Amino acid sequence: MSSRSLYRKIVDAHTVSVLDEQHVLLFCDLHLMNEYTSPQAFAGLRAAGRSVAMPGQNLATVSHIIPTHAVSPRVIREPASSLQARNLAANCERHGIALFDTNDPLQGIEHVIAPEHGMIRPGMVVMCGDSHTTTYGALGALGFGIGTSEVEHVLATQTLVYRRAQEMRVRVDGSLPQGTTAKDLILMIISRIGAQGARGFVVEFCGDAILALSVEARFTLCNMAVEAGARGALIAPDETAVSYVLARAPDIDSAAACAHWMQLRSDHDASFDREYSFDASSLAPQVSWGTSPDQTIPIDGLTPGSVGHPDAGTARALDYCGLSPGMSLQGLPVQIVFIGSCTNGRIEDLRAAAAVIRGRRVAHGVRALVVPGSGAVQKQAEDEGLARVFVEAGFEWRRPGCSMCLAMNDDLAEPGERCASTTNRNFEGRQGRGAITHLMSPAMAAAAAVTGRIVDVRTLEVLP
Amino acid sequence: MSGTRTIEGIAAVIDIDNLDTDQIMPKQFLRGIDKSGLDKGLLWDLRFDGAGSPRPDFVLNRPEWAQTRILIGGANFGCGSSREHAVWGLQQFGIGAVIAPGFGEIFQSNAVNNGLLALALAPQEVRALVAEAARSSAPLRVSVDLGDLTVRTPESCFAFHLAARHRQMLQEGIDMIGATLKLQQEIAAFAERHWAARPWLRDVGRRVRQRLDQTGAAATNDEIIARSER
Numbered sequence: 001m002s003s004r005s006l007y008r009k010i011v012d013a014h015t016v017s018v019l020d021e022q023h024v025l026l027f028c029d030l031h032l033m034n035e036y037t038s039p040q041a042f043a044g045l046r047a048a049g050r051s052v053a054m055p056g057q058n059l060a061t062v063s064h065i066i067p068t069h070a071v072s073p074r075v076i077r078e079p080a081s082s083l084q085a086r087n088l089a090a091n092c093e094r095h096g097i098a099l100f101d102t103n104d105p106l107q108g109i110e111h112v113i114a115p116e117h118g119m120i121r122p123g124m125v126v127m128c129g130d131s132h133t134t135t136y137g138a139l140g141a142l143g144f145g146i147g148t149s150e151v152e153h154v155l156a157t158q159t160l161v162y163r164r165a166q167e168m169r170v171r172v173d174g175s176l177p178q179g180t181t182a183k184d185l186i187l188m189i190i191s192r193i194g195a196q197g198a199r200g201f202v203v204e205f206c207g208d209a210i211l212a213l214s215v216e217a218r219f220t221l222c223n224m225a226v227e228a229g230a231r232g233a234l235i236a237p238d239e240t241a242v243s244y245v246l247a248r249a250p251d252i253d254s255a256a257a258c259a260h261w262m263q264l265r266s267d268h269d270a271s272f273d274r275e276y277s278f279d280a281s282s283l284a285p286q287v288s289w290g291t292s293p294d295q296t297i298p299i300d301g302l303t304p305g306s307v308g309h310p311d312a313g314t315a316r317a318l319d320y321c322g323l324s325p326g327m328s329l330q331g332l333p334v335q336i337v338f339i340g341s342c343t344n345g346r347i348e349d350l351r352a353a354a355a356v357i358r359g360r361r362v363a364h365g366v367r368a369l370v371v372p373g374s375g376a377v378q379k380q381a382e383d384e385g386l387a388r389v390f391v392e393a394g395f396e397w398r399r400p401g402c403s404m405c406l407a408m409n410d411d412l413a414e415p416g417e418r419c420a421s422t423t424n425r426n427f428e429g430r431q432g433r434g435a436i437t438h439l440m441s442p443a444m445a446a447a448a449a450v451t452g453r454i455v456d457v458r459t460l461e462v463l464p
Numbered sequence: 465m466s467g468t469r470t471i472e473g474i475a476a477v478i479d480i481d482n483l484d485t486d487q488i489m490p491k492q493f494l495r496g497i498d499k500s501g502l503d504k505g506l507l508w509d510l511r512f513d514g515a516g517s518p519r520p521d522f523v524l525n526r527p528e529w530a531q532t533r534i535l536i537g538g539a540n541f542g543c544g545s546s547r548e549h550a551v552w553g554l555q556q557f558g559i560g561a562v563i564a565p566g567f568g569e570i571f572q573s574n575a576v577n578n579g580l581l582a583l584a585l586a587p588q589e590v591r592a593l594v595a596e597a598a599r600s601s602a603p604l605r606v607s608v609d610l611g612d613l614t615v616r617t618p619e620s621c622f623a624f625h626l627a628a629r630h631r632q633m634l635q636e637g638i639d640m641i642g643a644t645l646k647l648q649q650e651i652a653a654f655a656e657r658h659w660a661a662r663p664w665l666r667d668v669g670r671r672v673r674q675r676l677d678q679t680g681a682a683a684t685n686d687e688i689i690a691r692s693e694r
């Protein structure tokens with residue numbers, strides 16, 4: 001057989017049948033669901049008198065609508081949202097699908113709980129009615145978001161009519177400088193290749209800088225690949241990835257699995273439709289200035305448009321964000337700081353933020369929230385004493401959920417409020433109508449919380 | 465959509481690049497368990513001001529555009545969130561086709577699956593349509609022919625590409641699940657082979673949930689983490 005990429009190997013291994021030149025019927029190993037993109041799929045199934053083909057390959061969680069206040073038990077007060085949660089539970093019950101319900105101690109964001117309990121395994125195909133399913137590429141699993149019609153198709157058949165993607169390889173060599181993270185790296189890459197730079201492509205990340213990342217950092221990287229339009233992201237599984245999975249999946253026969261997983265890499269002469277190469281060593285902390293994730297600059301950079309007039313899109317984004325061309329973001333006051341989401345709501349993210357906050361206080365007039373990505377992350381952070389660090393500094397220590405990442409629950413920024421956020425999307429209105437989002441790393445968000453401004457975390461003195 | 469050959473009518477220009485699905489259908493309209501009432505939420509922040517009053521200058525609020533059938537959008541239309549509500553809302557509003565230089569991947573699949581035509585033209589062709597619309601005082605009328613795959617306006621005619629499968633879905637509205645279910649036996653046989661070689665993938669969702677239930681969720685998770693940090 002001619003040489004193949006990792007992507008192609010995974011697709012081939014899941015091809016039930018080739019439908020035409022572009023499309024295959026692709027088998028789905030794990031299908032994840034949430035409360036707001038699945039109801040119409042279950043309803044469609046029911047209306048057609050169909051059943052769920054393979055319930056054991058499915059899983060659901062309540063994540064987007066859930067309130068995150070620190071009260072027990074958690075009650076969803078908004079009637080329509082409450083109905084969505086009950087509806088999800090009823091659908092799972094009816095079809096025998098595993099669920100992490102509202103008051104489950106392990107409930108959380110779908111992309112946080114699935115890997116942390118060993119559900120994501122190298123070489124898998126994972127689908128979910130959520131665009132950030134690309135996260136699982138961190139473990140060498142092909143994950144991608146699907147719409148509700150496709151959710152129904154997967155429920156009914158455990159397969160998807162899938163159009164093969166083009167292939168891109170992004171190599172990152174060098175090592176990440178002090179004060180920078182995978183978040184800064186992916187923001188930089190998106191700013192270089194653009195919000196549609198990887199549209200139609202599955203991106204394989206490789207290079208020394210990638211292999212040096214922890215699995216959690218790889219999640220952050222692959223999670224945001226979709227913000228460059230990617231249909232998937234992949235990192236070939238190595239030692240690091242495999243030990244992460246095995247530690248969480250005691251049921252696996254590790255010898256057989258490892259033999260299999262170690263073949264999951266692109267052949268050395270595999271060809272890619274497009275290739276990029278970056279050097280990590282010159283990376284600075286990144287902050288988004290606009291309303292699309294590619295509108296991002298290094299913390300010591302200036303907003304665009306200083307020479308001549310900004311184009312219409314740039315002007316519109318600057319105007320929405322209350323900024324002008326050619327200005328620095330440093331020193332810009334923030335009213336809200338949000339630490340959480342499937343991009344940066346894991347334990348390492350909370351540790352990084354806590355390290356900056358320890359011994360400091362949230363600046364006057366700033367509302368700062370930490371929303372752990374899952375019940376397990378919450379518990380671990382409490383056990384490690386991180387929760388106390390946040391609370392003593394004046395942060396709100398919340399329960400897990402998506403929260404202000406998309407503000408579908410009651411966590412919302414007000415019009416004109418500027419938010420330093422560890423999330424993935426700075427879209428207009430995403431965190432609340434008229435709210436302004438600046439995407440950044442957890443450490444940078446923590447620095448914004450304690451200074452009340454967007455600052456370069458590298459300039460903060462390390463407290464003993 | 466059955467038997468559709470042409471989509472024809474008034475076109476409105478929304479010349480914004482990266483118009484994401486959060487903007488097309490904001491979060492407050494995603495609370496349903498059915499598909500109803502989404503026309504109301506379409507492009508909410510662009511159509512209405514903070515107090516909920518229509519913005520009179522926004523194209524879709526102008527009386528001459530009340531019958532808009534076609535949107536002409538910017539690059540990467542429908543990027544971002546996978547929410548199919550964006551497509552349902554466009555259709556409920558009366559939109560049959562969106563013409564843009566390119567679309568978010570999931571949006572495009574969602575459009576195909578619902579019979580909304582997401583029609584990609586070259587950037588300069590879309591710019592020509594935008595310019596033509598700007599020149600004419602009355603709303604631009606556009607006609608999309610699914611037979612010969614052309615877009616026509618009073619001044620121009622552009623050819624576009626549509627995969628055979630998608631054209632069939634638009635014109636006949638095929639039941640994709642029904643078609644796949646005809647391959648049920650093949651799927652089952654595939655799964656058995658797949659799991660024989662990779663036993664760790666069979667029932668992965670259910671089995672992990674059972675393990676967590678059996679061992680006591682909270683305690684197990686601590687162990688999991690302790691193990692992984694060794």
Ligand code: SF4
Binds near residue numbers: 110111130405423424
């Ligand atoms: S945390 Fe944000 S991006 Fe992730 S699943 Fe939730 S809403 Fe989507």
